[in-house]
Amino acid sequence: NAGVTQTPKFRILKIGQSMTLQCTQDMNHNYMYWYRQDPGMGLKLIYYSVGAGITDKGEVPNGYNVSRSTTEDFPLRLELAAPSQTSVYFCASSYQGAGSGNTIYFGEGSWLTVV
Amino acid sequence: AQSVTQLDSQVPVFEEAPVELRCNYSSSVSVYLFWYVQYPNQGLQLLLKYLSGSTLVKGINGFEAEFNKSQTSFHLRKPSVHISDTAEYFCAVSDPSGGYQKVTFGTGTKLQVIP
Numbered sequence: 001n002a003g004v005t006q007t008p009k010f011r012i013l014k015i016g017q018s019m020t021l022q023c024t025q026d027m028n029h030n031y032m033y034w035y036r037q038d039p040g041m042g043l044k045l046i047y048y049s050v051g052a053g054i055t056d057k058g059e060v061p062n063g064y065n066v067s068r069s070t071t072e073d074f075p076l077r078l079e080l081a082a083p084s085q086t087s088v089y090f091c092a093s094s095y096q097g098a099g100s101g102n103t104i105y106f107g108e109g110s111w112l113t114v115v
Numbered sequence: 116a117q118s119v120t121q122l123d124s125q126v127p128v129f130e131e132a133p134v135e136l137r138c139n140y141s142s143s144v145s146v147y148l149f150w151y152v153q154y155p156n157q158g159l160q161l162l163l164k165y166l167s168g169s170t171l172v173k174g175i176n177g178f179e180a181e182f183n184k185s186q187t188s189f190h191l192r193k194p195s196v197h198i199s200d201t202a203e204y205f206c207a208v209s210d211p212s213g214g215y216q217k218v219t220f221g222t223g224t225k226l227q228v229i230p
Contacts, residue, residue: 106158
């Protein structure tokens, strides 16, 4: 059982470039999330989705976009990369809402550097 | 609004010694509480969670945590640590009435087990 799979694991971007972080889960979870993790800052929610076709902003959505065309996939698009987007990105999923006490399952992370 | 404070950013401890990682939360309502662990270069995984019932919660790998409502704390303990426990530990809180996205993570505590 693969769980949550995200690619790429590492990427270096130049300022102004765009890219998509891919995420897929095979647990038939309804909810999916994108977090970013910065040193000493914990995890911040970028975007989340409660099901196919439904997405909403989290705490730090600026500079990002998402889509959810299927239950399994939840890609994160970075438009016009900036140094402030250098971070570790985690895709995650849960069967029902994480705020209702459900366990969040995380991918292994994507290390992104913008230079 | 809910918040989580992890008082220690780093905790060094000798192998086979006991450890306590501290977590305090702030919320005006009943909450759910979680501890997640992140091993080097991996995503987070659930260690244990408190939803209701007994205030002493047992998790994986010999960890346990105690919910103390009067002190608004959820400290994580292990009586004897191993080298393999070296990781970063995140406390998290969710508000059941705040919607599916309302999970707030602390800034993390790095546990370093010294041989």
